[in-house]
Amino acid sequence: MAYIVDLQASWILDSRGLPTVNCIAVLDQNGKKISAKASVPSGASTGTYEALEMRDGDKDFHGKGVQKAINNINTIILEKVLNKEFTSALDVDNLILSLDTSGNKSQLGANAILAVSMAVHRAFAKMAGLELWQYLRRLYFSTLPATPRFPRLMCNVLNGGKHADNGISIQEFMIVPNSGNILKDVQIASEIYHSLKKILHASGKSTALGDEGGFASSFNDSTDGKNNENYFQDSSKIPTERVLDYLMDAIVQSGYSQINCELALDAAANEFFVPEKNIYIVDNQEFNQTTLTELYKKLVDNYPLISIEDGFSEDDILGWQVMTEMLGKKTHLIGDDLFVTNPERFEKVGLQNKIANGVLIKLNQIGSVSETCTMINKAKDHQYITVVSHRSGETTDDFMSDLAFAAQSEFIKLGAPARGERVAKYNRLLEIYHSLR
Ligand code: PGA
Numbered sequence: 001m002a003y004i005v006d007l008q009a010s011w012i013l014d015s016r017g018l019p020t021v022n023c024i025a026v027l028d029q030n031g032k033k034i035s036a037k038a039s040v041p042s043g044a045s046t047g048t049y050e051a052l053e054m055r056d057g058d059k060d061f062h063g064k065g066v067q068k069a070i071n072n073i074n075t076i077i078l079e080k081v082l083n084k085e086f087t088s089a090l091d092v093d094n095l096i097l098s099l100d101t102s103g104n105k106s107q108l109g110a111n112a113i114l115a116v117s118m119a120v121h122r123a124f125a126k127m128a129g130l131e132l133w134q135y136l137r138r139l140y141f142s143t144l145p146a147t148p149r150f151p152r153l154m155c156n157v158l159n160g161g162k163h164a165d166n167g168i169s170i171q172e173f174m175i176v177p178n179s180g181n182i183l184k185d186v187q188i189a190s191e192i193y194h195s196l197k198k199i200l201h202a203s204g205k206s207t208a209l210g211d212e213g214g215f216a217s218s219f220n221d222s223t224d225g226k227n228n229e230n231y232f233q234d235s236s237k238i239p240t241e242r243v244l245d246y247l248m249d250a251i252v253q254s255g256y257s258q259i260n261c262e263l264a265l266d267a268a269a270n271e272f273f274v275p276e277k278n279i280y281i282v283d284n285q286e287f288n289q290t291t292l293t294e295l296y297k298k299l300v301d302n303y304p305l306i307s308i309e310d311g312f313s314e315d316d317i318l319g320w321q322v323m324t325e326m327l328g329k330k331t332h333l334i335g336d337d338l339f340v341t342n343p344e345r346f347e348k349v350g351l352q353n354k355i356a357n358g359v360l361i362k363l364n365q366i367g368s369v370s371e372t373c374t375m376i377n378k379a380k381d382h383q384y385i386t387v388v389s390h391r392s393g394e395t396t397d398d399f400m401s402d403l404a405f406a407a408q409s410e411f412i413k414l415g416a417p418a419r420g421e422r423v424a425k426y427n428r429l430l431e432i433y434h435s436l437r
């Protein structure tokens with residue numbers, strides 16, 4: 001049991017240099033005060049059905065200010081929880097969730113609610129003398145086996161779509177190390193990332209970084225000149241395949257093969273879906289539900305591609321059905337914008353239509369820690385795998401690493417092994433690993 005004696009919200013900058021909500025929660029247990037802080041991420045390719053991220057929309061920060069969300073914490077939420085006694089962070093979550101009856105957190109803001117929820121979970125963990133992952137395990141995942149299991153890494157080393165200005169339709173090209181050891185997996189990710197940089201550089205391509213720390217090189221031009229021939233025999237390849245070839249080269253040049261490192265894509269297909277025509281435009285070519293699934297199948301057949309996220313748009317149930325039918329047995333098909341970490345939507349859209357076989361887990365899509373954990377458990381109950389994920393706009397908060405480990409999530413998606421806000425997540429996994437030895 002502990003009392004909440006203060007909540008202090010303020011804005012800090014995220015990795016895109018935009019404001020986001022930071023919250024400090026202070027607990028009191030028998031006169032002993034414990035405080036903990038948390039900050040929330042922000043997406044660029046957000047799904048329509050996500051909980052509302054409250055932005056001020058006035059002249060400050062080009063409309064991206066978060067003062068309203070901050071005020072909601074410092075006044076409305078604080079007033080309701082101040083000097084109240086709670087048995088757990090889940091109790092606090094339940095009370096705060098009852099204050100917003102909108103259904104999409106548009107009254108208080110998902111960014112406000114989540115910042116408090118994360119900070120309070122950290123504070124309760126600290127009060128119990130536990131690591132955050134231990135506290136989350138105890139509160140939400142107590143039926144999981146006691147043996148620690150680290151998630152496999154999905155590392156976005158080449159950025160396209162909304163996260164880069166390079167004309168590539170697919171949003172994320174990821175390497176997925178497969179050594180069975182988290183320490184070695186992080187090493188593999190780092191080595192391949194640096195090999196890729198060298199290869200891109202040697203091909204005359206830019207090694208500027210996209211939002212998630214992966215390279216944002218252009219593949220619509222022929223800057224790779226004569227080197228091009230070394231990499232591509234088949235000039236008919238569309239940029240998506242050319243990028244995958246670069247990734248394969250980087251794997252090999254690092255001394256690995258597809259045994260040690262596989263690949264994954266996040267198509268983020270909402271962004272290249274043309275609803276008026278019911279078509280998808282990938283790398284300047286038009287696709288329908290069948291032909292796009294065939295493109296994915298070709299990629300799965302030709303590359304060690306184990307996972308495709310948001311291969312179809314969030315409302316295209318037919319597309320998802322065609323893809324699930326053709327690829328669902330051999331490939332992880334992950335719903336991000338499709339499910340938005342929402343257990344009800346997962347039930348209504350996923351289970352009823354029998355589409356996808358995995359759920360992307362983003363804390364700020366649903367807007368509280370407890371609901372996120374409900375989603376993870378529901379996915380597990382129905383044999384869907386989970387991928388705990390960062391957002392393209394991040395802070396150095398590493399809550400998601402504890403969550404992925406606590407929940408024994410099959411995967412964690414955390415960007416490139418570069419830039420402070422991404423590296424924070426990798427390093428927290430390493431810290432947990434070392435703390436267990
Ligand atoms: P976002 O992208 O954070 O910009 O939404 C990440 C993703 O689509 O998985």
Ligand code: ZN
Nearest residue numbers: 266309310336
């Ligand atoms: Zn996604």
